[in-house]
Amino acid sequence: MDVLDAKYPFFASAREAVADAAVSLPELVATDAPAVERGRERVERALLDGTVESESGRFPDESDYDTQGELLSYPIARILVSLLDSEPAIEKYAAAEAATAMDRVRGDLATDDGLRSVPTPTVTLDDLLDEFDLEDAVRAEGTAPRSGSAVGGSAAGRAPVGSGGGGAGPAADHYRVAVGAYLSLTSPSWGESWRLVNRALADGAVRLPRDDLLRALESAVTERVREGLPFELADDGGIAAELESGVADLKRLLSERTYAGPVDVVAPDLFPPCMTNLIEKAERGAELSPPESFALMAFLVGIGMTPDEIVSFCADTSLDAEGIRYQTEYLRDDRGTQYPPPTCETLANYGICHNEDDHMQVAVDPLAYYEKQVAAADEITDWRERRADEGSENEEGADATD
Ligand code: SF4
Structure with a gap:
């Protein structure tokens, strides 16, 4: 498990890291491990504050950052939000996870742009596009179409974890997004300018400024987090029973504050x-x-x-x-x-x-x-x-x- 897994727990590599660690979630819950409280905080803050950032404000580059606890709090949060049994809660939770993740991505890209020099592991735009199988659907303006390699015309592939990223090089101002990907990532309900008719479209690709591309990618993250929720959890004991009081606390908090x-x-x-x-x-x-x-x-x-x-x-x-x-x-x-x-x-x-x-x-x-x-x-x-x-x-x- 590394810091990037904790920062982006919905990435496939993070899921693998959880599986490889062979950690038993029921055991974590039974022993009231720190990940459980952090998972509860994750859901509470998602529903009430629109972010899953910890109120303790610990950041991955701090020495007491609990990488494992942070990563494991994600599956715990997903179980908790499933047990809340509320569709709006799931929507709000997924949106908050995505908003938080994209704030982190923007920070990572700023690092890659050389605007700040914090030695923490970062993702590149290439990483993000690869994660959502969009590497062939998006390219930096002015670069040749990607042929199984770079976005933005630079070196291919995912930057080594912990390297500080750098796979995409300095970011472009505009990108070309294949029209099919554009339509599946965006919604006309976001406003007039998102309607395809109001976008520059050429050779089957839509021209997007970087901020708009990131906003579109946020919906891919929301979808990823939303996938599979709510879990079907047996109510005959087990993890649902162990988490009962945490769920009751969240429900009480919501009813008090709704x-x-x-x-x-x-x-x-x-x-x-x-x-x-x-x-x-x-x-x-x-x-x-x-x-x-x-x-x-x-x-x-x-x-x-x-x-x-x-x-x-x-x-x-x-x-x-x-x-x-x-x-x-x-x-x-x-x-x-x-x-x-x-x-x-x-x-x-x-x-x-x-x-x-x-x-x-x-x-x-x-x-x-x-x-x-x-x-x-x-x-x-x-x-x-x-x-x-x-x-x-x-x-x-x-x-x-x-
Ligand atoms: S309502 Fe008053 S106390 Fe509350 S956040 Fe606003 S200014 Fe502060």
Whole structure:
């Protein structure tokens, strides 16, 4: 087992590493090994925070990083999420595993680009494409079609594990993706620009900037994680029985933190300071970090806004419509929002909350704080009504000048 297996536990090589290690999962669970608690944390953070990164923040290049525990926590998490018996939970878990993995991939590629020099094992784009059998479907723009070898025109094959990657060399800005692969990796529901008709298409290949290619690959990771879930687990004792209390804890946590229904009123003046700060930051044109944009989107979905409303609400910010639609897709289910935004504690850890006016005393998360504010307000004008009024005034103004 090596660090790359722990970083990317859905890779085939990681599965083999688990099999080769001949570790008994029931035994791990029975002895309450560290992997079990980490597996539980993985699911909890996936469902509540949209990431599976450990709150301890240990990184693979730290000496006390528990490679084996980290890797084994993945199959444990998959068992736990199966036992939750909830389709939205599975979707959310798979999306969080994929989002976390792709954050790591971006970090690895930055290393390969020479933008930073951390001596940890990294994957290359070649590795990722090979993993999903896409090596012949994607090539860096300006390079010859791959003939069983390189992506991007450099040396072939998977970089030796632990080498720091380097198989793809400096990354290209644009790639050509075979149209079949493009259609299976992407969805028109991500926004207009993802519709094939809006992409440059030549010789059976779609032209994609690197960021879009990575977003498309994130869906391949989501699919890989999603595969085989939920497991069928016998409920006659064994591992399901051993994990019963962990599953009960997760269910309790979810029911405590799942709202009966969204507040369904949009009153920006009553938003908690953390969300106002994020909106103002985006209005200044600054990019939000992934935890920041996740927290903001989860909050806006949580108060009952539709993706269209969020796009309109964020029209004058650095947040782009496609990114908003992509993120909100995983935050909504048929009943509206299933999972609330991260807790105040988590947001404080990310530096998003500064606990203004000490109001952590009154709420566990921004949505709970907002609900209290709404309940205490005398009169509220919903932003949606204001927007509708402004729209009809503009129409009347236009008619008057016709
Ligand atoms: S205490 Fe909670 S609601 Fe208030 S600013 Fe911090 S994260 Fe937001």
